[in-house]
Amino acid sequence: MITLQSSDKDVFEIEQSILIQSGTIKNMVEDDFTFIPLPSVDTETLIKIIEYMKKHADKTDSKEKNIKEFDKDFMKKTLNELFALVFAANYLHISSLLELLYPSIADRIKDKITEAIRQIFSIRCDFTPEEERRIIMDNKWAHEGTEIEGTLD
C-alpha cells in the first residue's frame, strides 16, 4: 500500500498495482518510497485521479466497454476541472489520461472567441490592435462561420 498526500494535506492509501499507471509514482515506488507527497495536486483533483486509475487498473476485455463509458462520463466536467486534471496528469505522467484530456479540452475550446481563450489560458495579447486586425484580415476565411461562441466554460 502506498500513501499519497495532497496539497491540502489529505492522505490516501492506495494499492501499488493501481498507482503504477502514473509514471512519476512508479519511479518513486521503485526507489522504495511508500509515502508520496504531491504538493501540486489538490484533494479534489487527486480524488478524481485515483478514481480514474482504479477504473483503468482492471483492463480485462469484458470491462473495456465499461471503461469507454466511464471515460466519456469522466470528461463531462467543467473546463476548470479538466485543466486541474491535465496539470496533475502531466505531473504524474499518466499518459492514458492525458490522451483523453487533450482532445476533450481541444474540443471545448475550438470554437471559442479569442477573448475567451485569453482569459482561460491567462494570456496577455502582445499584438498591437493594428497587428491583430491585420492577422484577422489575412485569415478571414478562418473567422467565418456561425459556430464561434464566447463562454468561458
Next chain:
Amino acid sequence: MKRHQCKLFVCEEIIINILNRLPLKSLARLQCISKEWRKYIAEIYHCRLQWPQPYLICFFCVEKRLQSRFFFSSKESSLVIGTSLDESVSLIGERVYVVASSSGFLLCNKLKSRQRIYYVYNPATRQRFDVPKTRILMNDPRVGFMVKETNESVSFTIVRYGVHRAYFHDLYSSVTIEIFSSETNIWTANKLTVDERLLFYPYRDETSSSSACVVDRVFCWLCNYPQQVTVYDSVKKCFWALGLPDWTWFLYPGYSCLGLSGGELCFASNGGTAISCWRINNFPSRNPVWVWKYDIDVATVVQKCREDFGLGGGNAPGFKVRNMVFHPALPDILYLQIRSKVISYDMKTSSAELVHDFGEAWRKTVHYKLFSYEWPQWPHLQ
C-alpha cells in the same frame, strides 16, 4: 466558493498538446491570441498540411430536391476538416446545383438560369466567385472546370461546348465552345468546324456526367454516341476523339465511367457480370494506349455487400450499380453506388468497405450524381 479562475501558468508542453488536437480552421483563427501562440500554431499547421489529405466523395441530387451532401471517405479527417461541410454549400445563398469539382472548388449552376449563371465555390474555406453571365445560350452544354491554386491566388478556367448538327447523318459538325478564364474575367466564344466523326450525337440523359476530367489543360468527356472520349485541348485549341477500350450497352453512370485517378485517365465498364477497369498512362499524347487493369466480379461484390452491408437481394447484380467513380488519387479504388449505399472497392485486395448509406429507399437515390471531390489544400497561414 470557486469563482472562475484564470490559470496562472499553463506550461508550453500542455498548450502545444492541446493545440495539436485542434482542427485546421480553429488553428488559423487562434493565431491572433499572442505572438507565442502564433509561433506554435505556425509549426503545427505546417506539419498538418503535410499529412495525407483525406478524400471526399460528394453527392448531389439532381432535379427535384437538389440537396448537396458531402461525406468523408477517410477516417483521419476530423483534425483537418473539423466540422461538417453539408451546411456550407447552402451558404452559397442561391438555389444551385453542382456541375463539376476541381481542387476543392465546386462549379455550380444557378437553377433556372438556363445554365448561364455559374458560381465557383469552396465549401471548406467559403471562398466564392461569381462568374459573369455566359455570352451564349447552349442547350445542355458539356462543361469542364479546372482550378489552379498558388500561394497567392486562385485562378480557374471553365469550358463549355454545345454541338449543332443540321442532319442526323451530317458528318460535319460545328461546335460552339465558350471559355471563361478568371484571369481575364470574360467569356470568349468560338465556333469550330469539326471534320472528324466526333460529336455525332451528343445524346445525354440527365444522369450522365456532363463534366470533364482534366489532365494538363486537356478536357475529356465520356461520349455516348459514338462511344468515345471527346477531348478538347485548350492549349492547341482543337477537339479530337479517343476510342474506348471496351464496348458497353450504354454509357450510363452505372455502366461506365471515366475518371482521373492519381494523374492517370481511368475507364471502367460494367458489362453486367463484370466490371472491367482500364488505364492510360501516356495521355495526353495523340496515340494513347489503354491498359487493362482489373476485372471485378460484380455478383461477388454485391453478395459480399449484401452480407456485410445489408444490401437487398434480387437478380442481375450488375445492373444494381447505379454510379461508379474512381478515387481521385488511388487508381485501385473504385466507388460503387449500389442501391442506396456507397461502397469503396479496392481492386487490388478485392475488399469492400461501406463508405456511406443514404438511408433512403433506393429508388429515391436513382438520380443522385456522384462526384469525386478532392480535399482542398487549406489556405496558407498568413
